[in-house]
Amino acid sequence: MPNAIDSKLPYGETLKSLLLQRQLSDSYLHKTLQKKGIFIGSNSKNKTVPILCSCLLTPSEFSEIREHRTEKEDSTKQRSEKLTLKTEKRIEEILPEFNITDLCASEFNEFTFIGIPTFSRVNNNPDHCKIEYEIRCNNHIDSWTEQGKKHKGSIEIKRKGDSIETIAISNHTATATDKINRNLLSFVKRKMKENGDIEDIDARILFNSFENKDRIDFLWKMTGNSESEKLRFDKITDVDLKADRSKNPPKSLNIEWMIQEISRIHLSGDSLQNTLFLSNSDYYPFLLIWRMQATFRYEIKNTEGNCRINFEFSNYPKRDNAEFEISIESIVPDKPYKHVPTTSIRSNILEELNERKLMIIDNYIRK
Secondary structure, eight states: OOOHHHHSOOOHHHHHHHHTSTTSOHHHHHHHHHHTTOOOSOOOHHHHHHHHHHHOOOHHHHHHHHHHHHHHHHSOEEEEEEEEBOOOSOHHHHSOOOOHHHHTOOGGGOEEESSOOOOEEETTEEEEEEEEEEEEEOOOGGGGGGTTOEEEEEEEEEEOTTSSEEEEEEEESSHHHHHHHHHHHHHHHHHHHHTTSBOSSOOOOBGGGSOHHHHHHHHHHHTTSOOOSSEEEEEEEEEEEEEOTTSOOOGGGOOHHHHHHOSOEEEESSOGGGSHHHHOGGGGGGEEEEEEEEEEEEEETTEEEEEEEEEEETTTTTOTTOBEEEEEEEEEEOGGGTTSOHHHHHHHHHHHHHHHHHHHTHHHHOO
């Protein structure tokens, strides 16, 4: 049976539900309107979506929007945390038994698992285990554009060298796989704590784990202040921020207007690391910054190119305990390396960034 979105163009409320999805940013829809020859002063979805719905989309416009949304959704987002071991057992010995279908049951039958995945060794290493799974989205009104679509997710847990620290890495590609990973990892950690195998502490990297200055320092170290030979910083291209209304900045900083009138600022441009907000650390204690996007030059596994990476406390400002995650916006290999699959490049970049994060995080949340 063909998918509804492959047989007819959406319109009315159906088109509206597509355009309002978070993968389609305000600026992207604003540019879509401009391509249709419509220019308005605001890029808010409250303005752009009704206009796009009233003038409808051509097949090519809809295909472009759908591809853009899919690319955004399918980009792997990664989170990781350190777990302190209290046992000499191998990782595979302390992982609890479970049935992922029962543990992560789909509310309202939103999705179904393809197969019954379980943890298995990576490279036959009993101290490095990984579960990989795939789900299929079912037909229901809230995900009309997702009917029959498949998404992948994974969790891996490994001992770091000979140390007592274990790294838990969560990869997800959609809202559903994010929920599955949270449920599954929460269950695994709870059981390991109950069995006395790990410390009973919250090792996640959360927005409210930091003071304002430390949070910006952390984001800056993840982006511009890097000494990696594999990833060389180029520039910061996007920043999301707002003034901390609980603070009283000195008049010399001249940011009272932000506190009184602005609830959120999105900066997009070239070399934003040179702007006052980032170049002058005097601003740091008075600013809430939760997202930076940066471009890098990579040299990984005999390939070279450029990439754009998001560093974000996802779901802030909705949640003060938003968790830090990394996602790769784009990878552009140099011409001689166009034949190299970007999947392998992507996994190596995420691995490099994860190592960097784990190296610097102790200075901020484990003082």
